[in-house]
Amino acid sequence: MPTYRDQAIVLRTHKLAEADRIITVLARERGKIRVVAKGVRRTKSRFGARLEPGMIVDLQCYEGRNLDTVTQAESIASYGDQIARDYRAYTSLATVLETADRLTEERAPALQQYLLLQGALAALAGCTHDASLVLDAYLLRALAIGGYAPSFFDCAQCGDPGPQLAFNVSSGGSVCPSCRRPGSVAPNRATLDLLGALLVGDWDIADASLPQHRREGNGITAAYVQWHLERGLRSLPHVEREPHVEKLPLATGFTT
Amino acid sequence: MYEGVVQDLIDELGQLPGIGPKSAQRIAFHLLQADGADVQRLITALAEVKEKVAFCTMCGNIAQATLCRICADPRRDGQAICVVEEPKDVVAIERTGEFRGRYHVLGGAISPMDGIGPEQLRVAELMSRLASGEVVEIILATDPNIEGEATAAYLARQLKPFGLRVTRLASGLPVGGDLEYADEVTLGRAFEGRRLIDA
Ligand SMILES: [Zn+2]
Ligand SMILES: [Zn+2]
Numbered sequence: 001m002p003t004y005r006d007q008a009i010v011l012r013t014h015k016l017a018e019a020d021r022i023i024t025v026l027a028r029e030r031g032k033i034r035v036v037a038k039g040v041r042r043t044k045s046r047f048g049a050r051l052e053p054g055m056i057v058d059l060q061c062y063e064g065r066n067l068d069t070v071t072q073a074e075s076i077a078s079y080g081d082q083i084a085r086d087y088r089a090y091t092s093l094a095t096v097l098e099t100a101d102r103l104t105e106e107r108a109p110a111l112q113q114y115l116l117l118q119g120a121l122a123a124l125a126g127c128t129h130d131a132s133l134v135l136d137a138y139l140l141r142a143l144a145i146g147g148y149a150p151s152f153f154d155c156a157q158c159g160d161p162g163p164q165l166a167f168n169v170s171s172g173g174s175v176c177p178s179c180r181r182p183g184s185v186a187p188n189r190a191t192l193d194l195l196g197a198l199l200v201g202d203w204d205i206a207d208a209s210l211p212q213h214r215r216e217g218n219g220i221t222a223a224y225v226q227w228h229l230e231r232g233l234r235s236l237p238h239v240e241r242e243p244h245v246e247k248l249p250l251a252t253g254f255t256t
Numbered sequence: 257m258y259e260g261v262v263q264d265l266i267d268e269l270g271q272l273p274g275i276g277p278k279s280a281q282r283i284a285f286h287l288l289q290a291d292g293a294d295v296q297r298l299i300t301a302l303a304e305v306k307e308k309v310a311f312c313t314m315c316g317n318i319a320q321a322t323l324c325r326i327c328a329d330p331r332r333d334g335q336a337i338c339v340v341e342e343p344k345d346v347v348a349i350e351r352t353g354e355f356r357g358r359y360h361v362l363g364g365a366i367s368p369m370d371g372i373g374p375e376q377l378r379v380a381e382l383m384s385r386l387a388s389g390e391v392v393e394i395i396l397a398t399d400p401n402i403e404g405e406a407t408a409a410y411l412a413r414q415l416k417p418f419g420l421r422v423t424r425l426a427s428g429l430p431v432g433g434d435l436e437y438a439d440e441v442t443l444g445r446a447f448e449g450r451r452l453i454d455a
């Protein structure tokens with residue numbers, strides 16, 4: 001049986017039969033593929049946690065009639081495991097992985113998406129930037145690679161040089177007064193500058209941004225993604241955008 | 257495709273977890289050829305399980321009354337709650353004989369890609385069980401995989417203000433698997449060696 005080897009990022013898993021899983025991965029050379037990992041749900045599985053979402057593996061498979069079967073998986077980076085220990089980063093991870101799944105086709109090489117995804121996972125695991133900003137940067141850049149690059153400065157419709165005041169998700173971003181359509185909004189300029197910085201990976205500007213602009217940027221990015229991906233992302237409503245603030249429990253046991 | 261009722265049976269069986277079209281067909285033909293009394297026992301068992309079995313109002317485990325066998329047992333230690341994903345995990349931990357406290361069944365793990373956040377699980381019910389002040393330790397025994405780890409991380413964070421002893425099963429449990437597949441010895445050791453979580 002023909003075999004192959006590729007570096008792969010695990011996007012998601014589905015239970016199959018008794019103790020197997022179907023693993024959807026984005027492979028560096030082959031693009032998105034679905035492979036079967038036999039016995040992976042048993043706690044003594046030789047694959048261990050290497051085939052969990054967010055992990056990067058050196059994968060060996062043999063080709064089957066429908067699905068290929070994993071014969072070996074060596075860990076390259078266990079980002080998924082590191083990210084799962086930080087709940088806020090984990091919710092961003094879920095949306096990153098779901099987006100990568102949605103923007104790629106099975107067996108169509110997508111090296112740029114692979115490299116972008118790898119970078120996003122490393123950033124989430126390393127906590128180098130705020131998790132919510134990493135998510136927005138990933139979403140904007142993944143859409144740009146997918147052919148839906150937004151504009152945050154010049155008019156997205158006619159190219160009229162910016163800065164433009166109005167923004168319209170369905171028009172592709174910033175719009176000039178003559179291209180402006182009903183339903184356009186006028187975000188804060190600093191928010192659009194932040195999103196522009198995230199799109200090109202200018203982290204000095206992004207890291208220095210203020211909470212209110214990040215919040216507005218989250219909303220614009222989410223709207224942009226939901227518009228361009230036909231069915232919305234299931235994970236997006238579950239993303240924890242704000243940093244966690246510890247609240248005291250309701251003191252039901254006490255009387256004053 | 258087969259005659260109406262036979263195909264209906266195959267379709268229904270095919271809805272069950274882990275049963276593909278071929279298995280559904282095999283089971284359907286097995287039932288067609290089986291003894292009438294055998295099939296009747298299966299029908300009765302199916303009807304009774306839906307009729308008589310419900311979920312414990314306290315912990316979410318399978319119960320035949322308002323409370324499950326464990327919550328209703330006064331000899332169980334009310335100071336410790338072991339949090340698991342599914343009722344079958346309760347069975348796995350009970351088999352080890354290591355735990356004398358009570359359980360809390362979440363009904364799954366947090367999995368945003370499947371549309372499951374904390375609100376879709378029995379998290380609020382867990383928090384309300386802490387109000388009495390009796391509980392001193394929470395053992396997080398979610399599956400040793402990514403969703404289970406993230407769920408444990410979430411719970412540890414939410415539980416932190418309560419000032420309880422929050423522990424996670426020791427990582428002698430190989431990560432990546434489902435808790436239900438762990439053998440008693442491994443699971444028992446993981447229980448003994450549980451570690452404090454610093455959320
Ligand atoms: Zn224009
Ligand atoms: Zn109970």
